Amino acid sequence: MGTVHHIGIDIGGTNIVCGLVSEEGTLIHKIKWPTEAAQGGSHVFDRIAAMIDKLLTEANVSRQSVQAVGIGTPGLVDPERGVTEFAGNLRWTNVPVADEVARRSGFPVFIDNDVRMYVYGEAMRGAARGFRHVLGVTLGTGLAAAIVNDGSLYYGGGNLAGELGHIKLEGIPYECGCGGFGCLETMVSGSGIARQAKAKLLAGEPSLLRDWFPDASYDHLTAADVSRAYDAGDPAAIAVMQTTGRLLGQALSYAVTILSPDVVVIGGGGANAGERIMAPMREELKRLVFVKYWERLVITAAEHNDDAGIFGSAWNARQRLLRKEGN
Ligand SMILES: [Zn+2]
Numbered sequence: 051m052g053t054v055h056h057i058g059i060d061i062g063g064t065n066i067v068c069g070l071v072s073e074e075g076t077l078i079h080k081i082k083w084p085t086e087a088a089q090g091g092s093h094v095f096d097r098i099a100a101m102i103d104k105l106l107t108e109a110n111v112s113r114q115s116v117q118a119v120g121i122g123t124p125g126l127v128d129p130e131r132g133v134t135e136f137a138g139n140l141r142w143t144n145v146p147v148a149d150e151v152a153r154r155s156g157f158p159v160f161i162d163n164d165v166r167m168y169v170y171g172e173a174m175r176g177a178a179r180g181f182r183h184v185l186g187v188t189l190g191t192g193l194a195a196a197i198v199n200d201g202s203l204y205y206g207g208g209n210l211a212g213e214l215g216h217i218k219l220e221g222i223p224y225e226c227g228c229g230g231f232g233c234l235e236t237m238v239s240g241s242g243i244a245r246q247a248k249a250k251l252l253a254g255e256p257s258l259l260r261d262w263f264p265d266a267s268y269d270h271l272t273a274a275d276v277s278r279a280y281d282a283g284d285p286a287a288i289a290v291m292q293t294t295g296r297l298l299g300q301a302l303s304y305a306v307t308i309l310s311p312d313v314v315v316i317g318g319g320g321a322n323a324g325e326r327i328m329a330p331m332r333e334e335l336k337r338l339v340f341v342k343y344w345e346r347l348v349i350t351a352a353e354h355n356d357d358a359g360i361f362g363s364a365w366n367a368r369q370r371l372l373r374k375e376g377n
Pocket of ligand 1: 215216228233
């Protein structure tokens with residue numbers, strides 16, 4: 051058998067990223083298009099098929115060398131049936147993504163949850179490579195986790211394992227998109243960091259951020275702005291990052307105790323805050339868990355960031371195709 055490739059795709063609310071990965075795990079080429087989710091699922095699947103063609107043409111790689119396509123979508127996904135059961139930001143309910151893309155592209159297609167694919171990518175090809183028990187966490191629009199054990203993803207009942215962002219913790223005063231109140235991700239996520247800073251500004255706390263948004267409209271304030279203010283020594287921004295890190299450490303203390311991972315990988319856009327949240331997170335986690343966990347635990351930032359989902363989906367497609375073919 052000649053050269054072999056797999057395609058990994060990440061469907062986000064804003065963009066679709068499509069990457070070609072070699073059997074050795076090298077990302078050969080990738081392209082990124084707007085999702086245009088508002089135009090409906092059918093439109094999105096047509097785009098994905100067109101992206102695959104474009105990807106292969108630009109990389110000058112033959113269709114015959116591509117074994118399978120893996121896709122990560124947000125929301126609740128049933129990988130066995132290839133169905134995205136619910137994805138709020140795409141407005142999808144029970145959408146047979148795998149079949150739709152397979153029919154249009156002509157390739158075998160395997161889908162899974164995007165966070166699971168991200169963490170799978172980091173576990174197999176990234177920062178957690180070589181560790182047997184991996185707990186991965188992403189801070190993006192929300193907060194979620196995934197578990198990879200000896201190279202296998204852990205799904206749990208209903209494929210629901212890892213919804214860390216919807217734990218309700220004391221002192222969280224926000225309604226969550228899930229319908230719950232006080233969910234962790236309303237504060238611990240990229241958007242949660244921005245929300246906390248905005249609340250402080252609206253409460254009249256002194257902050258540099260006020261000078262950066264002189265029209266007092268904080269809707270465009272991001273976690274990156276909070277990081278910049280933190281670096282300038284702004285007390286409000288420092289307090290936000292410390293609260294975020296501490297709450298994350300608290301949630302992780304339960305996860306670490308149940309799972310005893312060898313490594314915790316932290317990724318997603320909100321993780322760009324880096325040590326600003328990792329330092330208080332570590333401190334809190336150390337304080338809360340049995341010392342035996344702490345002594346052996348490695349905590350690390352994700353290596354591939356935006357590309358982790360591509361690696362994970364491509365690897366997932368490879369593994370699921372092998373299983374399907376009876377190996
Ligand atoms: Zn929630």
